[in-house]
Amino acid sequence: MLCYEVLHAKGYRLTPQRILVLKTIYHADNHISAEEIYEQLHDRFPYINKSTIYRILELLSGLKLVTESNLGDGCIRYHAAIKGHHHHLICRICGKVIDLEESTLGPLKASMLRDYGFDADLRHMVISGVCSDCRSS
Amino acid sequence: MLCYEVLHAKGYRLTPQRILVLKTIYHADNHISAEEIYEQLHDRFPYINKSTIYRILELLSGLKLVTESNLGDGCIRYHAAIKGHHHHLICRICGKVIDLEESTLGPLKASMLRDYGFDADLRHMVISGVCSDCRSS
């Protein structure tokens, strides 16, 4: 897996805990929370500590190996960056989630750069609002 | 203050705690956190309870009397909606904050509506990235 090489190249150790967290995020169907990662791993490997999980997630996020997103359920959720980027529209009435291609926000990124010289990090945005079904009723 | 009328019109009681929280947010120079509101109020009115503050903020936010935003310092910060809306670009290198007029994201809002029928709530976005100064160095 490419992630291991990134860690090694930047001088970070390849510990069993880091490998387990990376595998858990990679194999998760959807976006997974720190708590869920901890629960899954602690069942099989009781020696794994909660604070270690949080520190590993902070590291992986800083290295951009995983993306963080706040889907509005009160916790940060993680996603393997290697699986690609995308955005979410979340309906605040019915909770439905619409996924957007990363490229959808290309014009926005370009206008930020042109007007403000600001290189916006738009890899995994979450936008709240009301979906078409809920608007018509 | 208009906020009181909104509360009354929707059938919510006008309690001393709610009035104090509204005044504190309105008179805050910048975006203020729940913890800061609690500290300021608890100094002068020791009977005020922490959980009450959090519940009031949740209510005011739901009624759109205040806007929530995560400026990346680990807590949600609040802003009086009556003072107007805007967006923030935050540089992840130097921490500088660039404020945007609400209208800047008008085209984005329009394209969400046109392409997905989604009425996006873009009143107070926070976008992370790298500012022009930090990019040139």
Next chain:
DNA sequence: GTTGCAAATGCAACTTGTTGCATTTGCAAG
């Protein structure tokens, strides 16, 4: 001004996430 009662608050226990520090360990060098 009383009264009645649902709404709001205070309290305390709890959950979730963070931090400082002692111990352990990945891994590079010999």
Next chain:
DNA sequence: CTTGCAAATGCAACAAGTTGCATTTGCAAC
């Protein structure tokens, strides 16, 4: 295969935010 040591982890205490429930109170009706 050892050794050395900075990096990483485990632990326990802590901070921030949430929840259930008993008590209090805003306020509308009389």
